[in-house]
Amino acid sequence: DAGVTQSPTHLIKTRGQQVTLRCSPKSGHDTVSWYQQALGQGPQFIFQYYEEEERQRGNFPDRFSGHQFPNYSSELNVNALLLGDSALYLCASSRDGGGEQYFGPGTRLTVT
Amino acid sequence: AQSVTQLDSQVPVFEEAPVELRCNYSSSVSVYLFWYVQYPNQGLQLLLKYLSGSTLVESINGFEAEFNKSQTSFHLRKPSVHISDTAEYFCAVTRGRSGGYQKVTFGTGTKLQVIP
Numbered sequence: 257d258a259g260v261t262q263s264p265t266h267l268i269k270t271r272g273q274q275v276t277l278r279c280s281p282k283s284g285h286d287t288v289s290w291y292q293q294a295l296g297q298g299p300q301f302i303f304q305y306y307e308e309e310e311r312q313r314g315n316f317p318d319r320f321s322g323h324q325f326p327n328y329s330s331e332l333n334v335n336a337l338l339l340g341d342s343a344l345y346l347c348a349s350s351r352d353g354g355g356e357q358y359f360g361p362g363t364r365l366t367v368t
Numbered sequence: 369a370q371s372v373t374q375l376d377s378q379v380p381v382f383e384e385a386p387v388e389l390r391c392n393y394s395s396s397v398s399v400y401l402f403w404y405v406q407y408p409n410q411g412l413q414l415l416l417k418y419l420s421g422s423t424l425v426e427s428i429n430g431f432e433a434e435f436n437k438s439q440t441s442f443h444l445r446k447p448s449v450h451i452s453d454t455a456e457y458f459c460a461v462t463r464g465r466s467g468g469y470q471k472v473t474f475g476t477g478t479k480l481q482v483i484p
Contacts, residue, residue, distance in 0.1 A: 260411075289471065298458055298474035299412070312471050346411055348472075356400070356419070357472055359412040 258283055260349050260360035268366045269337050277332040277363045281349030287311075288330040289357060290322060291346040299346055305330050306352075334365075342367045370395040370461050374475035381449055382483050389444040389478045391433075391459035401442040402460040402472070403433055412458065418442065429453075454482045 261280045269275050281288050287306045291299035301314035305324035324330045328349075334341055344364050348357035375390040393399060400419050404412040416427040423435040433444045442459060456477045462470040 262411075291474075298476045299472075301471040301473070304471060314471065348412075356402075356414070356417060358414065359404070361411040364409075 260347055260358050262345075262347050262360040262363050264363060265361070266364045266366075268368060270368055271337055271339060273337050274333065274335045275337060275365060277334075277345050277347075277365070278329065279332070279347030279349075279360060280329045281347075282358050285349035285351050285358070286328050287350045287352065288324060288328065289348045289350070290330070290332045291348065292316070292341075293344040293346055293362070295343070302332070337367045339367050341365065370399065370463065370473050372459050372461050372473055372475035374459055374478050376478050377476065378479045378481065380481045380483055383451055384448045386447050387445065387449050387453075387480065389457050389459075389480065391442045391444065391475060393440050393442065393459070393461045395440075395461060395463070397463055400462050400470075401433075401435060402462075403427075403431070403442070403444050404458045404460060404474075406456045406458065406477075408455075415444075415457070449480070449482050451482050451484060453480060455480060 263278045289304040290302040293299045303313040304311050308324045319335045321333045344362045346362045347360045350357045371394045373392045381387045402417045403415040405415045406412050416425045418435045426432045431446045456479045458477045459475040460472045462472045
């Protein structure tokens with residue numbers, strides 16, 4: 257049973273650039289949530305996708321956007337990157353938006 | 369709105385000693401509670417969860433946590449820690465109803481350092 261997978265593992269970008277991160281949910285899961293984990297902090301909720309729609313959103317600017325595909329995989333896009341966007345980005349999947357979420361290994365984004 | 373407070377940012381403990389990692393939550397509605405563990409440079413792994421039923425929940429590697437509604441706590445305990453338990457532990461809460469597209473709110477984490 258494949259768990260949650262994310263790509264790429266690491267990424268280095270320059271301020272002002274745009275980035276796309278990808279996530280495939282655990283088999284049987286239909287809901288994907290994205291979190292930002294800054295160094296030394298707990299994960300902060302960005303948004304959640306279910307049935308290809310954004311269902312909930314945390315306190316993140318519109319520079320952060322996402323998409324969910326018919327196969328339930330998801331993308332996180334960040335435009336106009338800032339140094340403060342450097343973090344570990346975690347994807348989590350669940351069934352029917354339930355609270356029991358399974359996390360992927362994360363994508364480490366460094367903005368220089 | 370819900371929130372989680374982890375009272376200790378770091379907890380050093382000697383190997384084979386007991387440990388308790390504290391977690392308090394705030395919510396105006398019923399909750400689901402979780403403990404996640406994060407090893408260096410890795411994602412989060414679900415350690416244990418409280419959804420309903422027995423207030424004492426256990427993990428396969430010897431950790432346990434007890435849901436205390438009156439004290440709004442969900443402290444994590446282990447009677448005897450091992451070097452391999454060194455990691456960061458996150459307490460998390462979400463609203464306790466299914467199908468609600470619930471976001472998970474995390475605490476700031478507690479780094480457990482097991483000393484040989």
